[in-house]
Amino acid sequence: MLDKLKHINWEKFHFLRTDYLWLGIGAILILCLGFLFYKESYAWKKQIAKHLRPYVIQKGNSWKIIIIRFSVILMFAIGLIAFLGPTWSQFKSPAKKVKSQFAIALDLSQSMLTTDVSPNRLERAKFKIHDLLEANPRAATNLVLFSGSTHVAIPFTTDYKIIEDQLDGLKPRMMPQSGTEFSLLFKKLDTLFTDNKAEGKILIITDDLDNLPIETVSSFLQQNNVKLYLYPFATQSGGTIPSHKEKSALNITKLNSLAEIDKVEVLEITLDNSDVKDLAKAISAHIVFEDKSDQQDENWKDQGYWLLFPLAFIFVLSFRKGWALNLIIIMLCFSSCSDEDKQNKKDFKFKDLWYTxxxxxxxxxxxxxxxxxxxxxxxxxxxxxxxxxxxxxxxxxxxxxxxxxxxxxxxxxxxxxxxxxxxxxxxxxxxxxxxxxxxxxxxxxxxxxxxxxxxxxxLKPEDVDLKDKPSAKNKQNNSPEDLSGGGQKATKKDMQKKRLEETAETxxxxxxxxxxxxxxxxxxxxxxxxxxxxxxVDDDPALFLSKKFRYQIKKGLVETKKTNNSW
Incomplete structure (x- = not known):
């Protein structure tokens, strides 16, 4: 102890909590003024007979009163200095480990029902999300649905089964506002990745790149510590949007421009699940980051505890008859009612003194x-x-x-x-x-x-929903398919392979x-x-989400915008 005090570096000496200095000085001044203007009352002595006063009252020394008052002021001053946090040495704090988060943003606009990608764009996107989660990216993942409004369907979770259970029932008609509005999507994503210390990952699955402003993407990536994976679900040849005469196709020029942005990676659709497996592997490999804090105050070692030794010594000298019993009572008051709290001091709360x-x-x-x-x-x-x-x-x-x-x-x-x-x-x-x-x-x-x-x-699959054609069961596609403009064509043999259908009706x-x-x-x-x-337990989860989204808009919790197109 003495060796450490001898080697104090006075050039680096300073206090960690100087903001409280004036409050402490003010309290000491009030204490001194109280002792200065305090006058002892002698009226009680008149109640004792004069002939008994010499035997009942013993005269004290004035210097004892001075010592007591000085010791109180000294203890208060030492305690204040200890509280201010004197320090003169630094230490290396271990780097904290933080985990990355992963957001999946799925486009639920009407154009996602286009059948240029078999069986349609939306169903293929659902299959890919299933495969991605089965590949286990290990990161806490949430599901965001967007069209003319953006909603968080599932908050961040590592239980991917919760997300998978919701996918089958997702349809464009459940969204309160039609269209595709990317400004609201990035506004919502900005709230999800505010001040995230680990690099976040975002996967956007959409078929409409025409309405995706490059400036918005670039600005979002500059303001947030995230990496964006863009997954276009459309072909260059395109297809007619159901219930609309318009045609939707992949904009290759816009796609190439987006791919040139830093921290943007474009994924290409494959017939198997190799594309999402590679994505899950990339997310899993970079899930843990070191949090290197720039706050210098955290690296300074608080040396104020050394002052507790002289403070305790002076306090021991102030004991008088009866103080030992009072100290025991005080200690009992600040002891816990349960043995569990004594073993777990870190979780101790004030109410633990009174309630189990x-x-x-x-x-x-x-x-x-x-x-x-x-x-x-x-x-x-x-x-x-x-x-x-x-x-x-x-x-x-x-x-x-x-x-x-x-x-x-x-x-x-x-x-x-x-x-x-x-x-x-x-x-x-x-x-x-x-x-x-x-x-x-x-x-x-x-x-x-x-x-x-x-x-x-x-219950038969075709009886589940009479408004839309059944989408859970895939029909065989007898024609080759041009995927994402990449020039890759499937053979007839490949397209005859039936995808396993989930029948759990979750x-x-x-x-x-x-x-x-x-x-x-x-x-x-x-x-x-x-x-x-x-x-x-009779409600379809998709119906619950639809009611939830409409309620959010009704209460003004979610913003909506009308887009130029109606799909």
């Missing part, structure tokens, strides 16, 4: 802050119910799996039904009935789930009304109710 973690979790639950409550609860049942109420059914599933009781098994069945895994839900309800044959709710819910499964199995789950978790449920009081389930 479980009681705090119950308070969050009563305030309908279900996510926070779930993180605080330790019991799997309470944690699962809180996650369920928060709408995080995947986390609820994990929690209920840890509960071996019949109620936990029952709730797991309800969670599977909410997730659309009706087969697993039926299996779980059957296990509940085996353990508790008198459980009427389990019998009722099992009947509803089985009926929903039967209805789904009987977006078309149906179920009748089941028991709902009561609003007055108190997860820390009494026996947990057994009749927990959602009201229904």
């Amino acid at each position: 973690k479980q009681y705090q979790a119950q308070q969050e639950y009563d305030a309908e802050n279900y996510t926070k409550a779930a993180m605080e609860f330790k019991d799997p049942m309470h944690k699962g119910v809180a996650y369920y109420k928060a709408g995080d059914y995947l986390s609820a599933e994990t929690a209920f799996k840890q509960d071996t009781t019949v109620s936990g098994l029952y709730n797991l069945g309800l969670t599977y039904a909410k997730l659309g895994r009706l087969d697993k839900s039926a299996t779980i309800f059957e296990k509940v009935i085996q353990k508790d044959p008198s459980n009427k709710n389990a019998h009722s819910n099992l009947a509803h789930v089985k009926k929903a499964i039967t209805a789904m199995e009987a 977006g078309k789950r149906k179920s009748k009304e089941l028991d709902e978790l009561p609003d007055n449920f108190k997860s820390g009081q009494g026996e947990l109710p057994k009749n927990i389930l959602m009201r229904k």
